[in-house]
Amino acid sequence: MKLTEFSAVDFRNLRRLRLAPNPQFNIIEGRNGAGKTNVLEGIFLLSSLKTFRPGKNKDLVRFGTQSGEVRAVVEHQDTTRTIRISISPKGRRVWIDGKLVRSAASALGQLTAVLFAPEDLSLTKGSPSGRRRFLDRAIFNRWPGSLDAVKRYESALKQRNALLRTDGSDALLEVFDEQLARAALRLSQWRQKYIGIFHPILEETMQLITGGDLRTTVMYEPSRLADTHDQWVDIYRKNRRQDRARKSTTAGPHIDDICLLLNDRSAKLYASQGQHRALVLALKIAEIRLLKQELGYAPVLLLDDVSSELDARRNAQLTTFLNSEAFGGQVFITTTDRSWLDFDSKSTCFRIRDGDTSEH
Amino acid sequence: MKLPPALERVVASLARLPGVGEKTATRFAFHILGQSDTWTSELAHAVGELHSAVQHCERCHNLSEGPLCVVCNDSTRDPRRVCVTEGIQDLIAIERAGEFDGRYHVLHGVLSPVKGIGPDQLRIDTLIKRLEPEGIEEVIVATNVDVEGEATALLLQRLLEKRGVTVTRIATGVPMGGELEYLDQVTLARALRDRRPI
Ligand SMILES: Nc1ncnc2c1ncn2[C@@H]1O[C@H](COP(=O)(O)OP(=O)(O)OP(=O)(O)O)[C@@H](O)[C@H]1O
Ligand SMILES: [Mg+2]
Ligand SMILES: [Zn+2]
Numbered sequence: 001m002k003l004t005e006f007s008a009v010d011f012r013n014l015r016r017l018r019l020a021p022n023p024q025f026n027i028i029e030g031r032n033g034a035g036k037t038n039v040l041e042g043i044f045l046l047s048s049l050k051t052f053r054p055g056k057n058k059d060l061v062r063f064g065t066q067s068g069e070v071r072a073v074v075e076h077q078d079t080t081r082t083i084r085i086s087i088s089p090k091g092r093r094v095w096i097d098g099k100l101v102r103s104a105a106s107a108l109g110q111l112t113a114v115l116f117a118p119e120d121l122s123l124t125k126g127s128p129s130g131r132r133r134f135l136d137r138a139i140f141n142r143w144p145g146s147l148d149a150v151k152r153y154e155s156a157l158k159q160r161n162a163l164l165r166t167d168g169s170d171a172l173l174e175v176f177d178e179q180l181a182r183a184a185l186r187l188s189q190w191r192q193k194y195i196g197i198f199h200p201i202l203e204e205t206m207q208l209i210t211g212g213d214l215r216t217t218v219m220y221e222p223s224r225l226a227d228t229h230d231q232w233v234d235i236y237r238k239n240r241r242q243d244r245a246r247k248s249t250t251a252g253p254h255i256d257d258i259c260l261l262l263n264d265r266s267a268k269l270y271a272s273q274g275q276h277r278a279l280v281l282a283l284k285i286a287e288i289r290l291l292k293q294e295l296g297y298a299p300v301l302l303l304d305d306v307s308s309e310l311d312a313r314r315n316a317q318l319t320t321f322l323n324s325e326a327f328g329g330q331v332f333i334t335t336t337d338r339s340w341l342d343f344d345s346k347s348t349c350f351r352i353r354d355g356d357t358s359e360h
Numbered sequence: 361m362k363l364p365p366a367l368e369r370v371v372a373s374l375a376r377l378p379g380v381g382e383k384t385a386t387r388f389a390f391h392i393l394g395q396s397d398t399w400t401s402e403l404a405h406a407v408g409e410l411h412s413a414v415q416h417c418e419r420c421h422n423l424s425e426g427p428l429c430v431v432c433n434d435s436t437r438d439p440r441r442v443c444v445t446e447g448i449q450d451l452i453a454i455e456r457a458g459e460f461d462g463r464y465h466v467l468h469g470v471l472s473p474v475k476g477i478g479p480d481q482l483r484i485d486t487l488i489k490r491l492e493p494e495g496i497e498e499v500i501v502a503t504n505v506d507v508e509g510e511a512t513a514l515l516l517q518r519l520l521e522k523r524g525v526t527v528t529r530i531a532t533g534v535p536m537g538g539e540l541e542y543l544d545q546v547t548l549a550r551a552l553r554d555r556r557p558i
Contacts, residue, residue, distance in 0.1 A: 066382050088381050145548070155507045162473035172471070172478065175514040179507045 001076045001112055001297050002330045003043065010061055010068035011087070012038035013355035021330065025322075025347035028334045035355040036334035040115065040302045042070040043332065046083050047113035047300070048140070049094065049104055058089045062355075074111050076297070083110055109144035112291065112299040116284045118309050124267050124279050128257035135258060138287045139194045142294055146190045153183035157254055160236075165247045173240060180252065181232035187253045188222055195220040195258065197294065202286040209282050209317055214262050214275070216282070223255035274311070281314050285321055288329070298329025305334050307341060319343070367393065419490065421466040421483050423448055431455075431463055438462045440497040444487065444516065446470050446509065450502060462500075465490070470508040471515065479515065487516075491523055498526045505532050 003021050008014040013035045019026070028036045037053075045051055051060065061068040067088040074081050084095040093100060094107040101107045123130055139146045156179040163173055199218050206216040226232045235251055236243075243249055260267040260279060267279055292298045301322070307315050319342055321327055335341060338349055351358050363371065367389055375385035392400060416422070417429035420442075424430070431437060441462030445451045451464050467482045490496060499520050503509035517527040532554060 090379070090381065152507055159471075159473050159507060159511070166473065166476075168473055168478070171515070171518070172473070175471070175511040175518070176473070176507075178514055179511050183507075 001074065001300060003072050003111075003300060004075050004080075005073035006039070006043060006071070008039070008042045008068070008070045010065040011042050011070050012060060013062060014038055014042070015062060015355050017352075017355065017357050019350055019357065021332070022346065022348035023330055025343045026330070026332045027338050027341060027343070027347055027349040028332060028352055029336070029338045029349055030334075030352035031336060034352040036352050037304055038355070039352065040304050040332060040334060043072065043111075043300065043302060044113055044115055045085060046070055046072050047111040048137075049085070049092065049107060052115055052117065057087050057092060060087050061089075072111065081110055083107070105145075105148070108140075108147060112141050112295070112297075113302055114141065114284070114288055114291070114299045115302045115304065116306050117302075117304040118306060120284065120306075121277065121280050121309050123283060124260055124271065124276050128255070131258045132254075132256060134283070134287075135191060135194065138198070138290075139190050141287075141291055141299060142194065143190065146187075149183055149186035149190060153180070153187050153253060156180040156183050157249055157252070161248050164243050164249070167244070170240075174237075177233060177236040177240075180236055180249075181229055184232045184253050185226070185229050188226070188256070191222075191253070191256065192220055198286060198290055201290050201293070202282060205286040205289060206279065206282040209278050209285075209314075214278075215264070216279070217261040217264070219259045219261070221257040221259045223253070223257075224251045277310055277314050281310065281318060285318075288327065292327070292329075298327055301327075301329055301331045303331060303333040305336075307333070307335060316342075416466075419486075420464045421468060421486070422451055422464055436461070439494045441500065442487075442490070442494075442496050442498070443500045443502050445502050446504060446512075454502060460500075462498075463494075465499075467503070467512070470503055470512040472508050482512070484516070484519065488519065488523070491520070491525060496525060498528060500528050500530060502530045 002023050004023075005018070005020055007016075007018040009016055017035075017039070019039075028039055030036050041051055041053060045060075067086060069084060069086045071082065071084040074083060082095075082097050086093045086095070094104065095101065096107060096110065119130075120134070123134055136146075136150050140150070156176060160173065160176045160180055162168075163176060195218060202218050203216050206214060224235050226235060236249070239249070239251055262271055262275060262279070267275065271279065288299060288301065306318075310318065322331055323343070333341060362368075363386075370389040370392065371382070371385045374380055374388050375382055377385075380388070392403070413425065415424055415426075417424040417432055418427050419432050420429060422429040422431060424432075426433075438461050441460075442465050443451075443454060443460055443462060444465045444467060445454065446467055446469065448466055451466055454460055454464075465483070465487045467484065467487075469477055469482050471477060471479070471482070487499075499516065501513040501516055503512050513529055520527050532551075
């Protein structure tokens, strides 16, 4: 899967930008604030219809303008598709091959992109919410249809919490508990299924990265274990009194975590700085390898300035992986200084200045 | 250039329409400006009397021009079956399909605690009051399949079934003539989940 064209009009600080990406490495170079991350954000938006930074539609269009758009031509297994998203304060609209897409669901899965950003470096140390986001995003790339479960769970949870805050009746809580239980079952099943496939791939990747001196385990750590709809209904019902007192839902997939162990000890508690970096790198590489193994092709990889955050050895390992047959996908890398990156002739460098570009 | 205030007001009003942005609104406003006086006063008059001339049906809350709507006034419709919709547009869509020959009941919304909409904000009480006098036997709930629509359907089921009415839900999933390989994954997954015996 490759982008052969990317363009943005009035998206963030990109006034009118057009790139003809290299099928392999694309280095996006420029000073701080030039608009490099905005380019990656545009590509990410085309892949997931969401952005990875907080922002409403009016924040996405260039200051002082009413509307903007991002567009990409994606080549994948003999077919070429054009995806375009137009953004205005009233909403986003998706066009595929010039045709307006009616349900967002059918626009998903056209472009598979994995983002690796500096924030990911706190994945193993940080809060469970970061790990849940990583997991749900990885599941989405593998099975775009899973997004429905995530969205439904989020909206049922919001509604239930609103009922808890306003002392809603038991009869109303019951009908929303039912919705929450349905989504909880599906969401926890997706997560379980993904971890099952992910675990051996992560273990092997970590072996490669650390030279085999660390045994890695990843486990799904659900806030509650339940395999059936009725069990979930039961969980929410039993918690009702407590939840009313706390005015929020105290158990469910929104409190899940994934537990990472190095030689059987919690990485979160015991890993060294260097081990954390190795593990984060392994998580991202494993996510990509899983996609390649399961989908049969490599996703587009968006690397936002990670080389400045990884040490020299991990950088070299990342570069080796990206150059290897095992990957073979297209990469977009942002950097303030390309002399830090070591890619040969297979790369194109785009210089970004104030949202504008030149190629060389 | 700044537009004259009168034109500016038209642009601002039009821009509130769904799917119409500043640019389109300006284009429309200039178009209207270029039309004949008769046409513009016709338009103004038609819009002006919209709220007073169009009412809601006393029985089913559909649009009507008298106390009862055209569906409720039609004696060939089967009063034993009532289809419940969120809004009038859903009713219109079902009417257009031409398959349903019962009556309707428009809730004018769905449950949404986040927006402060509970059963009392919906036209549920008037539906319950209709059951006996009209001899309603089956209520078909055609609310959307999102969380709010599903919760509303479930609440209706609980309220109506204990009053001896059969409550059914419209089917969702694979559209007719839809080829499986072109279906998006969400629709397909839902169709699989809601499968039924043949
Ligand atoms: N809606 C918008 N309109 C115009 N400019 C915007 C908008 N949103 C963000 N910006 C600006 O875009 C600029 C570039 O942001 P971006 O994050 O892409 O920089 P960067 O090149 O990745 O920099 P760094 O190297 O520091 O990460 C920022 O200065 C930001 O203020
Ligand atoms: Mg940046
Ligand atoms: Zn009526």
